[in-house]
Amino acid sequence: MKASPLAVAGVVLASTAHAQVVQFDIEKRHDAPSLCKRDATIDGTLSNQKVQGGYFINVEVGTPGQNITLQLDTGSSDVWVPASTAAICTQTSQRNPGCTFGSFNSDDSSTFQVVGENLFDITYVDGSSSKGDYIEDTFRINGINIQNLTMGLGLDTSIANGLVGVGYINDEASLGTTRQTYPNLPVVLQQQKLINTVAFSLWLNDLDASTGSILFGGIDTEKYHGDLTRINIISPDGGKTFTEFAVNLYQVQASSPSGTDTLSTSQQTLTAVLDSGTTLTYLPQDMAEQAWNEVGASFSDELGIAVVPCSVGNINGHFAFTFAGADGPTINVTLSELVLDLFSGGPPPQFSSGPNKGQSICEFGIQNTTDAPYLLGDTFLRSAFVTYDLVNNEIGIAPTNFNSTQTNVVAFASSGAPIPSSTSAPNQSNTGHSSSTQSGMSAASGFHDGDDDNAASLTGAFSGPGMIVVGLTICYTLLGSAVFGVGWL
Ligand SMILES: *[C@@H]1O[C@H](CO)[C@@H](O)[C@H](O)[C@H]1NC(C)=O
Ligand SMILES: *[C@@H]1O[C@H](CO)[C@@H](O)[C@H](O)[C@H]1NC(C)=O
Ligand SMILES: *[C@@H]1O[C@H](CO)[C@@H](O)[C@H](O)[C@H]1NC(C)=O
Ligand SMILES: *[C@@H]1O[C@H](CO)[C@@H](O)[C@H](O)[C@H]1NC(C)=O
Ligand SMILES: *[C@@H]1O[C@H](CO)[C@@H](O)[C@H](O)[C@H]1NC(C)=O
Ligand SMILES: *[C@@H]1O[C@H](CO)[C@@H](O)[C@H](O)[C@H]1NC(C)=O
Numbered sequence: 001m002k003a004s005p006l007a008v009a010g011v012v013l014a015s016t017a018h019a020q021v022v023q024f025d026i027e028k029r030h031d032a033p034s035l036c037k038r039d040a041t042i043d044g045t046l047s048n049q050k051v052q053g054g055y056f057i058n059v060e061v062g063t064p065g066q067n068i069t070l071q072l073d074t075g076s077s078d079v080w081v082p083a084s085t086a087a088i089c090t091q092t093s094q095r096n097p098g099c100t101f102g103s104f105n106s107d108d109s110s111t112f113q114v115v116g117e118n119l120f121d122i123t124y125v126d127g128s129s130s131k132g133d134y135i136e137d138t139f140r141i142n143g144i145n146i147q148n149l150t151m152g153l154g155l156d157t158s159i160a161n162g163l164v165g166v167g168y169i170n171d172e173a174s175l176g177t178t179r180q181t182y183p184n185l186p187v188v189l190q191q192q193k194l195i196n197t198v199a200f201s202l203w204l205n206d207l208d209a210s211t212g213s214i215l216f217g218g219i220d221t222e223k224y225h226g227d228l229t230r231i232n233i234i235s236p237d238g239g240k241t242f243t244e245f246a247v248n249l250y251q252v253q254a255s256s257p258s259g260t261d262t263l264s265t266s267q268q269t270l271t272a273v274l275d276s277g278t279t280l281t282y283l284p285q286d287m288a289e290q291a292w293n294e295v296g297a298s299f300s301d302e303l304g305i306a307v308v309p310c311s312v313g314n315i316n317g318h319f320a321f322t323f324a325g326a327d328g329p330t331i332n333v334t335l336s337e338l339v340l341d342l343f344s345g346g347p348p349p350q351f352s353s354g355p356n357k358g359q360s361i362c363e364f365g366i367q368n369t370t371d372a373p374y375l376l377g378d379t380f381l382r383s384a385f386v387t388y389d390l391v392n393n394e395i396g397i398a399p400t401n402f403n404s405t406q407t408n409v410v411a412f413a414s415s416g417a418p419i420p421s422s423t424s425a426p427n428q429s430n431t432g433h434s435s436s437t438q439s440g441m442s443a444a445s446g447f448h449d450g451d452d453d454n455a456a457s458l459t460g461a462f463s464g465p466g467m468i469v470v471g472l473t474i475c476y477t478l479l480g481s482a483v484f485g486v487g488w489l
Contacts (some may be wrong), residue, residue, distance in 0.1 A: 003248075013438030020196045020411040021218035025211050026055045026072060026204070055204060055212065055276060055378070056101070057164055061151070062109030062138040068102035068162060072214060073277030074202065074245055074388065075375070076165035077172045077184050078122060079139065079257035080152030081128055088160050101161035104153065110139045111147070120152035122173035125373065130157035134174065139185075146192065150182045153460060161279065166200060166214075166388060171243045185267060189216050197412040199419070201387040202276060203379060206402045207337050212382075215409065219420055222406040224385035224398035229329035230423040233273055233393040241317040244392050245274040246453045248324045248428075249374070250395055252287060256317035256446025263290045270374065274386060276394065278377030280305075280340075291319065295335065295447045296356070298366040303342075310348060310362040312426075317447045319366070321380065328425040329397050333383040335447070338365035340379070388418050396422045451463065 030459055054071045059066060061068055061081055068081055081104040089099035106112045116134030123129040132155030139149035152173065154162065165171075169181040183191060190198045195217025203223045204212040213220075219228065234246040249272040252263045265287045272283075285289065286304070295315075297308040318332040340363040342348055348360040365379030387396035389412075396419040410420040 020346040022194050025213045062137050063111040065140050067195045070162045071165045073163045073165045075275035075277045077167035078152050078165045081162040082154045086157050099160050119177040128158045130154035168242050170241050197415045198390040203385050204382040218409050218411040221408045222404050228396035228398045230394045230396050230422045230424045231324035248269050251322040253284045253320040254443040256443040258446030259442025261443045263287045272374040272376050278375045280377050281380045282367050282369040282375040285368045291366045294444050306364040307361050308364040309356045309359040324425045324428045327427045391416045
């Protein structure tokens with residue numbers, strides 16, 4: 001049940017100062033990163049980089065503190081910073097702007113210690129990687145100092161910015177080299193009694209909004225609609241260990257004014273990972289193709305991603321994601337949250353042929369992948385308020401309250417307490433997938449806004465699943481892979 005909204009923005013901190021929560025605001029990277037300190041709680045800033053993708057947080061590392069902006073990632077578990085000496089930082093060129101988010105010079109820190117030489121070695125699903133030492137140093141976030149936080153130092157990295165991984169310790173990169181885990185940031189915050197339990201909530205807010213927040217140790221009842229529903233996190237070994245924020249994705253439906261269709265898949269059960277470090281959402285090939293069919297998206301071989309006319313973002317319709325069985329929580333993701341600019345500056349490229357000739361090209365928020373892991377990235381997560389409870393191994397989820405300016409923070413009562421103000425989803429054992437046959441295309445015409453031409457040419461364009469090839473006029477020279485928001489960490 002939603003708590004009574006007593007607090008308004010700015011007043012909340014009075015109530016959270018003793019409430020065992022730690023909040024960092026998150027901000028889009030294309031805005032100047034800024035820190036926003038409120039009263040006695042810790043309140044950093046996460047930035048949403050809309051085009052390149054990702055939510056960023058400003059921290060200081062070392063003594064004296066060196067300012068570094070790091071990407072917040074629920075899909076990994078290590079904090080790491082690029083070393084100032086890493087080639088990606090020093091060998092700048094037209095294709096490589098260098099470490100513009102900041103890098104760490106260990107020589108300049110009096111509290112720096114190497115604790116695992118050459119033992120930091122992480123590779124992400126997209127093949128990018130970072131290697132170097134495990135180090136300990138002071139980590140400061142909005143004035144709160146954590147001494148001797150274990151971090152990776154990226155000496156040899158293909159990624160120019162570091163990350164704040166907030167996942168399970170059982171997913172730490174150290175397991176690959178030392179077979180051991182260490183207390184990572186969420187665990188250390190709890191050990192140092194800054195929060196009561198190892199849990200945090202993430203509110204990314206609207207695609208067009210510049211900030212969201214991560215709140216360690218609590219929930220904010222003003223940031224979602226209805227009740228938070230708890231669903232189980234899925235363990236790879238029947239409950240012995242938990243490594244990632246994997247949940248049962250029971251059903252995805254496309255819904256427009258003309259109807260509702262259930263997307264089918266050949267998968268028996270579908271497990272998807274909630275991953276803030278991934279910009280887009282990646283569904284199985286068969287489901288993704290149906291989603292594209294519905295909205296008139298198509299896969300571009302040139303760009304290597306599914307694209308859509310930008311005008312689709314104005315259409316009244318949504319994809320509904322249902323979790324943990326037929327009676328589980330549903331999150332509607334509107335088309336306006338699923339159509340992203342390809343470039344940050346200048347006019348977008350246009351389709352040079354086909355039914356959408358002359359229309360601007362945007363990136364579609366639902367992409368395909370042939371193999372697990374299936375990922376619910378930022379294009380999904382913005383539409384949900386999600387609480388990650390790493391002690392009870394549960395997710396609390398509810399539709400987001402976009403652009404909420406009010407706040408009412410409720411801390412977890414104690415270590416192991418359930419997510420506050422939440423109810424458990426019923427019948428969670430019935431998580432087989434809802435449908436194995438496609439229920440038709442009744443929503444498709446509604447997604448095309450009653451435009452018969454468009455709908456007709458769409459139907460004609462799809463001679464078979466995934467067979468379409470669009471002609472693209474690329475009006476820009478593509479400078480490196482960072483141009484598109486396809487980087488999934
Ligand atoms: C780090 O950032 C803070 C807050 O934005 C600023 O006051 C400080 O001068 C910066 N320090 C350096 C070394 O850039
Ligand atoms: C941090 O590590 C240094 C060096 O090992 C040690 O002297 C210091 O006591 C540690 N600080 C804390 C808070 O553990
Ligand atoms: C949220 O605010 C942004 C501007 O900051 C606006 O563009 C967007 O439409 C708003 N979203 C909603 C759902 O009201
Ligand atoms: C999601 O959309 C469905 C219609 O498809 C609607 O019935 C439901 O109320 C919506 N849920 C929310 C939380 O907006
Ligand atoms: C789902 O759970 C409710 C109570 O929580 C129960 O009444 C109902 O029979 C269950 N349905 C199925 C299909 O198990
Ligand atoms: C996505 O689908 C397209 C078109 O069917 C295909 O060419 C591409 O290889 C697929 N990508 C992945 C990662 O499976």
